[in-house]
Amino acid sequence: MTLKNYYNVNTREEGMNTLMRSVYMWMMVGLLVSGVTAYASVHSAVLMNMIYGNPYMIWVLFIIELGLVIAISAGINKMSVDTARILFILFSFIDGLTLSSIFLVYTSTSIAETFFIASAMFGVMSLYGYFTDTDLTSWGKLLFMALIGLIIAMIVNFFLKSSPIEWWVSVIGVIVFTGLTAYDTQKIKQMGDEMEAEGERNISKIAVIGALELYLDLINLFLMLLEFFGGQKR
Template sequence: MYSPNGTYTDSAPITITNTFFRKVYLWMTAGLAVTALASFMMLSSAAAQQMIFGNRVVFYGLIFAELGLVIAMSAAINRISAATATLMFLGYSALNGITFAAIFLIYTNSSIASAFLVTAGTFGAMSLYGYATKRDLTGLGSFMFMGLVGIIIASVVNIFLQSEMIYWVTSYIGVLVFVGLTAYDTQKIKLIGQAGFANEQERHKAAILGALRLYLDFINLFLMLLRIMGNRR
């Protein structure tokens, strides 16, 4: 289309990308809302807390179920329907909310609120950077992924070592990793939106998968900041 000054501009791809991004963020927000609701329901039931947190088999079973849902959804996204992808994402968000309720039993409400506000501001700033920057963040994403693998390995080892130094080192590095991944994932989602989709089903599934990636970045950044900022009860 022509702009008022007579130059040719093509705003259609930008409009399509922005519409796709709004859908991604709406679903990410929906996932966070489901997580918050599931946590609230857990906290309002002493029987549910006893069943989940009083039994390690049940608790770790839910953790593995969450991990399985994420892996299954990411691996099968091209074969499943958009409705199935949506249900899997919301199911994961609900399961995460159930296990997430534990933080309200460990940390004070004020420190949780503070960590959430810092997370929201940091996430928003880095996501905006990832969307607006012209720099290719592929190298950053690869580096952050290696850092994530290192954090996972160190955290597993620390289950046995119980080292306070490892705990704090992984917490601070974790903040940097998920800050970087937020920018990288945002740029990647933007490029996916610019490439376009064959149909509305594919567009919806891509939005759900994008929402999952940003949801994971947000949640993990929040947990790392809470480990640093949080005051225990």
Template sequence: MADYQTVRAGVSGVRTAEIDAGLRAHMNKVYGTMSVGMLITFAAAWALSGLAVTTEPTQYQIGQGEYLTGLGYALYASPLKWVVMFAPLVFVFGFSAMINRMSAATAQVVFYAFALTMGVSISSIFLVFTGYSIAQVFLITSIAFAGLSLWGYTTKKDISGWGSFLIMGVIGLIVAMIVNIFLQSPMVMYAISMIGVLIFAGLTAYDTQNIKNTYIAHAAHGDQEWLGKAAIMGALNLYLDFINMFMFLLQLLGSRE
């Protein structure tokens, strides 16, 4: 009996070690995919903002000696701006609905395409805010995100109950932001930004724990294709948490041109 117990404990220990190693690899893939997506987004936003502004006089002046190019006018001043603004939202809902029909490789390519679309959508930040304040807020967001994600990964507290509350908060934020497009109220925007930071801070911890728990629950099945797609979805969730927290903090802390 003692020998059996020893063997069983040894097998259990080996299995636990395999899951731990697999979890580390899974989380590395999640963070790695997310980081590449972030790089694509900000590179696209920076490059596009450079193409949107000229010193040559045009019909649309945005600052002292600065004018929008034809591309800039189409993106930021014509009705096309609404398409650019809401395209990422449509993209992410479509991606979430169709990912089960994709291979893991296809899902990764689509995620990077989404990151590029998001870069186009937020490119106007380089026209509105100073480069220094964008870099400063990005650093603040990175530190906050790292701390929140680490806490979500290591905490023994079950925070799965936060999910429904936080998702309802996101829906409320979207509605409030749409309404404020017409109201143009600075106070409402300030309140939205404050609440938005808190909601996506909570989602960062929640999503990190959920990614970890999802892997542990399914690791025994050994379905690498499913786990690959789960890593892409995890990267998408954390990417959205970071981008939204960054955008709301930029509204609060950013210095405008």
């Protein structure tokens, strides 16, 4: 089923716009689930004790999140649309549990302001990725290597607890996830083009995997910016 036939539209542009609206809609659903979960969790003594009362629970949640990302990314072509959506919502919920920690460290005002800044940066770069005629494929390779280095540095600093390393990780993280926002947006657009040409992929599945990628870009950009704009509670 082609992109054009699926949405019963007359032009590729209309079909592509519909695809991107679906991507952003599901990304917003994921953000809403995470935000509500994080806010509710921090106001629940039971959930706070469950998450932070056991030093290993946060690692368990992280492993589950990682497993869900891998499952959705690797199995998107084999699973049904409903399954992909359920897994994405489940991931958003669990991510909300882990994100609850920011409400313990930063003020609600600074969290809201930082999220607004992150959203503005995300919006600009996503629009750039969608409308630019420049092929951003080379960005992907460089950003992926930088992301691997970033993850290694974060793991090392988990044990070192170095403030300078944390600062540099945040600086590099902002650059990486800003670039990934543009790259991933263009990649989603290209996936839509391939689906129209090959008639093999389902538009709804592309919307879910696209929403997951952009969700991760925005959330991680937001977390990196908290290092600079987040006001800590006294």
